[in-house]
Amino acid sequence: MKSIHILIITLTFALHANANGISDTTKSTPVTAENADQYSPYQHAKAFSTEASYTGDIVTNMMGGIKTGIVYLGMANLKVGFDTQNAKLWKGGQFFINGAVTHGQSPTENLVGDFQAVSNIDAGDHIYIHELWYQQRFSRFEIIFGLQDLNIEFAASDNGGSFINSSFGIPSLISDNIPAPIFPLTALGITTKIHFTDNLSLAAAIYDGCPTAFEHNVYNTNWHLCTEDGSLILGELGWKTNVFQLPGTYKAGYYFHSGLKDTDPETGEITEVFDNNYGLYFIADQTIWEKADSHQSIGVFAQLALSPADINNHHYYLGGGVNYFGISKKQPEDAIGLAVACAGFNKSYKKNETTFEAYYKKQLGENFSIQPDLQYVIHPGGTDEILPNALVGILRFSLDF
Numbered sequence: 001m002k003s004i005h006i007l008i009i010t011l012t013f014a015l016h017a018n019a020n021g022i023s024d025t026t027k028s029t030p031v032t033a034e035n036a037d038q039y040s041p042y043q044h045a046k047a048f049s050t051e052a053s054y055t056g057d058i059v060t061n062m063m064g065g066i067k068t069g070i071v072y073l074g075m076a077n078l079k080v081g082f083d084t085q086n087a088k089l090w091k092g093g094q095f096f097i098n099g100a101v102t103h104g105q106s107p108t109e110n111l112v113g114d115f116q117a118v119s120n121i122d123a124g125d126h127i128y129i130h131e132l133w134y135q136q137r138f139s140r141f142e143i144i145f146g147l148q149d150l151n152i153e154f155a156a157s158d159n160g161g162s163f164i165n166s167s168f169g170i171p172s173l174i175s176d177n178i179p180a181p182i183f184p185l186t187a188l189g190i191t192t193k194i195h196f197t198d199n200l201s202l203a204a205a206i207y208d209g210c211p212t213a214f215e216h217n218v219y220n221t222n223w224h225l226c227t228e229d230g231s232l233i234l235g236e237l238g239w240k241t242n243v244f245q246l247p248g249t250y251k252a253g254y255y256f257h258s259g260l261k262d263t264d265p266e267t268g269e270i271t272e273v274f275d276n277n278y279g280l281y282f283i284a285d286q287t288i289w290e291k292a293d294s295h296q297s298i299g300v301f302a303q304l305a306l307s308p309a310d311i312n313n314h315h316y317y318l319g320g321g322v323n324y325f326g327i328s329k330k331q332p333e334d335a336i337g338l339a340v341a342c343a344g345f346n347k348s349y350k351k352n353e354t355t356f357e358a359y360y361k362k363q364l365g366e367n368f369s370i371q372p373d374l375q376y377v378i379h380p381g382g383t384d385e386i387l388p389n390a391l392v393g394i395l396r397f398s399l400d401f
Contacts, residue, residue, distance in 0.1 A: 047087035051079045052401040057104075057119050057164070057394055061111035065380050065390035069111050073104025075121040077130070092137035100130040102184060112390045114380040115176075115314075115343050115353045117166035119394065123184035128220040130186055140195040147223065148189045151182045153203055154236050155253055158285045159301035159323050160339070164373050164394055165357050167341040171281055171305035173317040176343075178209075178232060178257045178277055185211035188223050189232075199240040207232045210260055230258040248286035255279055279307035295326035295333070309346045316344040321357075333363035343382060351379035351386070371396040 056074040061067070077100050084093030102123035108114055133146030144153075151170045160168035166175070174180055181187035189207030196202070209230030212222050236253035260273040282304045290297035303319035321339025326332045342354045359373040373394040380387040 047083055049081040049083070051077075053077050054399045055121055055396065056398075057107075057121060057396050059107040059111070059119060060393045061107065062391045062393060064388035065112040065114070065377070065392075066387065067111060071105035071107050071110055073106070073119060073122060074102070075123070076101040094135040094137075096131060096133055096135070097129065098131035099128070100184070101127050107392070112377060112380055112392055113387050114355070114377045114390065115382050116172045116341055116355055116377075118164070118355075118375050118377070118392050120164055120166040120169050120183070122166070124214070126184065126214055126218075128184070128214070128218070130184065130220070142193050144191040146188065147186050147220070148191060148205075148207070149182055149186045150180060150189070150205065150207060150232075150234060153191055153193070153205065154234050154255075155251075155281050155283060155305075157283050157301045157303060158249065159299045159337075160283075160285075160303065160319065160321065162323050162335060162337050162361070163321065163339050163357050163359060164371070164396060165339075165341060165355055165375060167317070167319055167343070167355070168303075168321070168339055168357070171303050171317040171319065172341070172343050173279060173305040173307055173312075173314050174255065174281065176314045177279065177307055177312045178255065179211060179260065180232065180255075181207050181211050185213070185217075186220065187211040187232075188225065201238045203234075203236045203238065205234045207234075209257055228260070228262070230260050232257050243286060246287040246290065248284070250285075251281075251283040253281045253283075255281075274311070277307070277311060279305060279312075281305040291326075294329065296328075297325050299323050299325065301339075303341075313345055314343055315346055318342045318344070331363075333369075335359075335361045345382050351382050353380060353382040354378040367400045369398050371398070 054074065054076045058070065058072055060070045077098060079098045082095040085091045102121065103125045106122050106124065107119055108117045108122055112118055129147065131147055131149055133144050133148055135142060135144045155170050155174055157168065170182060175182055181189065187208040189205055191203065191205040193201055193203040208225055209232050216222060232255065234253060234255045236251055239250045241248055256278045257276065259275045262273050284302045285299060287297055287299045300322045301320060303317065305317040307315050309315035319339065319341040321337060323335055323337040325335045327334045327336065336359065338358045340354065340356050342352055344352050355375055355377045357373065357375045359371055361369055361371040363369045373396060375392040377390040377392065380390050
């Protein structure tokens with residue numbers, strides 16, 4: 001009942017905001033640190049831009065896993081941007097805030113028991129600030145500082161983002177081996193990016209090494225920097241190219257965590273949680289077919305992440321898939337996709353976890369879509385407690401205001 005109440009309140013607020021002209025209904029692409037300057041402030045020469053959205057997942061575990069059953073979970077976002085150039089203050093500046101509400105039961109914890117998380121909006125019941133940053137652009141150089149989600153800039157696949165399983169958004173190795181500032185918990189950091197050419201760029205960032213948990217940081221406003229948290233450093237080289245006149249993007253990245261320490265609240269004793277940790281990743285997105293003068297195209301993606309097996313249980317990740325966008329002229333916004341993700345563990349675990357996912361996304365009007373999704377999880381969790389293979393069905397719906 002609590003989830004239903006939150007859902008009703010969220011939808012009522014979003015509809016009220018839309019009715020009063022707060023949101024921009026002409027744009028459905030989410031605002032990110034990378035595209036914020038292309039969003040409505042630049043398109044419509046407005047200083048302020050806003051976007052509200054709601055995503056809901058009805059998740060059914062039909063067999064295997066922990067138990068069969070059904071749960072509901074959802075996420076609402078309200079994003080506000082302020083463009084300093086359109087406000088006639090100074091060139092290249094952008095302020096951005098993203099507030100989030102997540103609610104509902106976790107399908108991973110309650111039904112499936114999987115490691116990679118079947119839903120990428122699984123976060124518990126929270127109301128919080130997800131992002132709060134300032135970006136400044138100087139010709140081919142940009143800098144962002146503030147509360148950030150590293151997955152906006154790093155280790156992201158455009159084609160992988162169409163899927164619902166969390167691993168296709170960011171390789172599970174990165175989100176598991178280090179306390180990375182990604183959804184739902186973000187951290188303070190500085191991100192820089194230099195565009196050597198229109199097709200070659202280098203991004204680098206440093207973040208607080210341990211986002212503060214919701215138990216001690218209810219609204220994600222309790223920010224602090226301390227030596228015990230360590231620091232997380234990332235670098236990513238991005239290359240855009242054309243293969244047989246078809247666009248592709250290729251990324252190679254590296255991360256390093258300086259280590260994490262914990263303080264006993266009763267004794268004050270400091271213990272080491274882990275020492276230095278690091279890893280590599282590679283992301284490829286490539287269009288392999290597109291029809292001229294139409295929205296139809298086929299895109300593929302591949303993910304690879306590696307880390308030392310002697311200090312990480314999860315030491316490799318492999319993922320990849322294919323999307324068919326614009327199924328027909330009458331359905332230019334519809335898409336179907338098929339993908340597979342494998343989380344590889346060392347000898348302390350018995351089995352690798354492999355997930356297959358297939359989806360069909362149907363656009364119903366400008367601001368509403370539904371996405372039936374099917375996932376088959378082999379060896380959920382990969383631990384000594386062997387769970388039966390799980391078959392999971394998801395019905396996702398998305399509203400953009």
